[in-house]
Amino acid sequence: MTSATTMNAALPAVHRERLMDLAREVSFPVGTRLFEEGRRADRFWIVRTGTVALDLRVPGRRPAVIETLGHGELIGWSWHFPPHIWQLGAEAMSPVRAYEFDAGAVCERCEADPEFGRAIAVWVGRVVAQRLHSSRVRLLDLYAPYGSGGAA
Template sequence: MKDTGVFAAVPEGPRERLMALGREVSFPAGTRIFEEGGRADRFWVIRAGGVNLDIHVPGRRAAVIETLGAGRMLGWSWLCPPHQWHLGAEANGTVQAWEFDAAEVLELCERDHELDHALLTYVVEVLGRRLRASRTRLLDLYGPYGSGSPG
């Protein structure tokens, strides 16, 4: 297991306790993993493949905000009420991942403050990155002169 993404953010002991709750899953290319507004009761750490995060745009095709690869956490909405997905997610090829049940992880975090702190810190970083990516992508699509960020 590489120390990238969420695995780099969580120290070894808490990481082992977290991984004890994970189960291996896979998604074929084109699978909708979750839909914006759906119930967020789990998350994934991508082992291989890629996932496009998208946002619903009325009257248009969903806009891809970011593409996630190995080591990255897919889904953070399980952590914040009202526990509904803020984006949609689709496998852009075959995806292998570890899946985690949110209730089990939250229960572990109540007992393991080191894991709790590491996950919260990582999720806040993810939120910041996704907000910036969403802003840039939406400005590219709908702003009169794009985002102004280099290609």
């Protein structure tokens, strides 16, 4: 993940502060599932310490790890877009400490403050674009006959 998609790099200080007003500190032991693909997305996290793997269900196989995220990175973007259903799953790969956000409260703040809402939307959009690229590369590496583009 590029530094341009971490919260500190992507959000101006005033908007970071407004977002952090809504944070609560949480922790997850190794192996905890933060969310499951296909379920309702009503919260998100920013990692303080530890790593979280994003994965995709693959019929007849173990979930494919798409990306591993760490300090300062957004875990979960599906809360921001209808139908608010997780597009991937997420699991703590090490002990994780994170800031947790209630999506409803963040959306209310976005509606009340359009400048804040735009900053959040641009940040989340950048994250989605980066995750889409990472997912494509990872799935090509796993399942395409010649990987993600190397010569045969």
